[in-house]
Amino acid sequence: MPEAAGTALVIGLVGPLGAGKTEWVKGLAEGLGVDAALVASPTFVIASEYPSLAPGGRSLAHVDLYRVASAAELDATGFVDLLEPGAVVAVEWADRLPSALPEDRIEVRIARCAAGDARELEAYGTGALGRRVVEAWARRVAASEERVAWR
Secondary structure, three states, rough: HHHHHHHOOOEEEEOOOOOOOOHHHHHHHHHHOOOOOOOOOOOOOOOOEEEEOOOOOOEEEEEOOOOOOOOHHHHHOOOOHHHHOEEEEEEHHHHHOOHHOOOOOOOEEEEEEEOOOOOEEEEEEHHHHHHHHHHHHHHHHHOOOOOOOOO
């Protein structure tokens, strides 16, 4: 994933309970070289950090805003410390406190489809870095000959 110097890549995840936000983060972890089996919903701990197992890989911070009531409460958890250069920070329930997140981020909206276990994803960047990463992701998906299936 491309990144601007001195910037964390923040990915805000939005979707109802059971949409698959944590499962999406497990896939992200796998792509970063993080042990996806370690990834669990951080609802009760607010934030979890996972180191990359790949040489030179990026660490992953996984944050859950479901039980966070204000930006001040989020700051008290040490959230700002997670935004270190080169970090990837996935934030579940990002729509609860969007003003507490960096303006330049990726938003991923996840919805369950009416039939079956399929999901519909919508991703967009809200700043220069976010747009570059989403555009690169879209090119990779479009170039893939495999059908993207996720449950």
